[in-house]
Amino acid sequence: MVVQEELLAWVRGQLQALGLAFNEAKPIEGDAGFRQYIRLDTDPAMLAVYGPPMTEKHTEFVAISEHWRTSGVHAPRVFAHDLAQGFLLVEDLGATSLADALANRRGRTTPAEIYAPVLAQLRTLQLLTPKGFYPQYSAHRLQQEMALFEPWFVEGLLGYTLSECEKASLQVLYQHLINSAQAQPQVIVHRDLHCRNIQCSDTVAQDAQLGFIDFQDAVIGPITYDWVSLLKDCYQQWPASFVSEQAMRYNQALPARLRLADEALLETLDLMGLQRHLKVLGIFARLSLRDGKMGYLHDLPLVVAYVRDVCGRYEALQPFLAWFDRVLLPLCALQPWYRCVVIQP
Numbered sequence: 178m179v180v181q182e183e184l185l186a187w188v189r190g191q192l193q194a195l196g197l198a199f200n201e202a203k204p205i206e207g208d209a210g211f212r213q214y215i216r217l218d219t220d221p222a223m224l225a226v227y228g229p230p231m232t233e234k235h236t237e238f239v240a241i242s243e244h245w246r247t248s249g250v251h252a253p254r255v256f257a258h259d260l261a262q263g264f265l266l267v268e269d270l271g272a273t274s275l276a277d278a279l280a281n282r283r284g285r286t287t288p289a290e291i292y293a294p295v296l297a298q299l300r301t302l303q304l305l306t307p308k309g310f311y312p313q314y315s316a317h318r319l320q321q322e323m324a325l326f327e328p329w330f331v332e333g334l335l336g337y338t339l340s341e342c343e344k345a346s347l348q349v350l351y352q353h354l355i356n357s358a359q360a361q362p363q364v365i366v367h368r369d370l371h372c373r374n375i376q377c378s379d380t381v382a383q384d385a386q387l388g389f390i391d392f393q394d395a396v397i398g399p400i401t402y403d404w405v406s407l408l409k410d411c412y413q414q415w416p417a418s419f420v421s422e423q424a425m426r427y428n429q430a431l432p433a434r435l436r437l438a439d440e441a442l443l444e445t446l447d448l449m450g451l452q453r454h455l456k457v458l459g460i461f462a463r464l465s466l467r468d469g470k471m472g473y474l475h476d477l478p479l480v481v482a483y484v485r486d487v488c489g490r491y492e493a494l495q496p497f498l499a500w501f502d503r504v505l506l507p508l509c510a511l512q513p514w515y516r517c518v519v520i521q522p
Contacts, residue, residue: 180227181215187264188217188225191257199223205272222269223256230263234393238265240310241395250302251388270376270388276412278377288419292407294387295375296427299403302389303364303435307397314366314398316355323351323452325459334462335508343500350497354455357448361399362435368394370403371410400435405450411457411480416521420446447487451494454483474514481509482518 185202192198199217202225206214212228228235235258245252253268279291312318327347331337339347367374367389374391404427408420424446428437437445457480461473485506488498509515 181213183262184213184225184227184264185215187259187262188215188266191266192219195256216269216272222271224253224265224267224269226265226267228263228265230261233263235260235263235265237310237395238393240308241392242267244305244308245302245389245392248301248305250298250305252392253388253390270390271386273377274373275375275377276372279372279413288415289423292423295407296423298387298389299367299370299407300427300430302367303400303403304432305365307365311365311395311397314358314363314368314396314402316359318396319355319358319452320351322456323354323459325463326455327459329460329462329466330458331505333466335505335512337504337508346496346500350494353493354448354452357445358399358402358452361401361437361445361449363397364400364435366396366398366402367392367406368396368398368402370406372407372413399449400431401437401446401449402453405446406453409450409454409483411454411461411476411483414479414518414520417486418522444491447490450483451487454480454487458484474512477509477514478516478518481506481515482520486520 181204189198197219199219201218203216204214205216205224211232212226215225217223217225239255239258239260242252242255246254251270253270255265255267257266258264275291275295279288282291327339327344331339369391370389374389376388376390377386401424404424408415408423421443425439425442428439428442458477461477461480464470464473485498485501488494488501
């Protein structure tokens with residue numbers, strides 16, 4: 178509460194310098210991080226944001242916002258910031274996420290129509306010339322992410338202790354996924370592009386009303402990462418046929434220098450998805466165990482289904498699937514959050 182009072186006092190000073198003021202300030206629900214948000218009744222609409230400076234990437238957020246906005250990608254404008262205190266005054270892109278629009282569409286629009294402007298924005302992003310401040314999505318970083326799977330999901334959440342042989346087998350899998358990721362064209366990667374991090378109109382995403390948020394972790398990395406993050410969304414399931422169709426259309430619309438070979442596209446997409454979803458299993462488990470954010474447990478069954486679905490398609494992944502189904506799946510079934518999710522063809 179003290180932080181919010183200090184934030185609003187700072188905001189009043191910033192708005193006064195802009196010739197603006199607010200009458201109402203409404204705290205709103207945050208995200209998986211440690212940020213706090215307050216919606217202001219200003220014109221234009223703004224959010225007051227606090228994030229602990231030691232944990233939140235405010236410098237990166239400000240730099241990336243400026244780069245994207247001036248290059249045709251709709252991201253929230255930063256009106257003012259105090260990086261030392263962790264205060265930001267940013268454009269409010271509205272209270273409706275793509276997840277909300279999908280939930281409320283009631284058959285009025287098709288998924289392809291909804292995703293068309295989202296993918297158009299993503300294409301604009303992936304065609305940008307990177308700036309020097311974007312870090313590389315290195316092999317070490319990819320490895321670190323997948324390594325969250327072991328201590329948080331397997332051992333922490335499911336209570337299973339891995340043997341040295343099992344850990345070695347996981348390392349072989351991780352390296353296979355890293356090799357695939359690094360062989361792809363490298364572009365700017367949002368790194369957490371899903372239906373809750375896209376703001377849009379109430380019923381359907383429209384290009385002029387569409388904006389990406391929560392992009393402070395953006396890197397230079399594999400081109401399919403954001404595709405699979407969006408199309409194999411951890412909060413929104415689509416049939417495999419829709420995912421493959423959208424990916425193939427997107428790929429064909431890219432310039433030749435970024436396009437993947439048609440025969441390798443779906444496998445590359447699947448392997449990238451497996452890397453992300455192993456990471457997410459670890460992150461969602463950590464959010465519940467360490468941070469008390471239990472809601473993420475309800476999203477685990479879909480992520481488990483993605484992992485098992487991909488591993489069932491490729492011979493090289495069959496040993497991991499056999500181990501997962503023999504060792505981990507029975508432990509998942511004992512958890513109150515678990516339910517069987519089937520990936521539709």
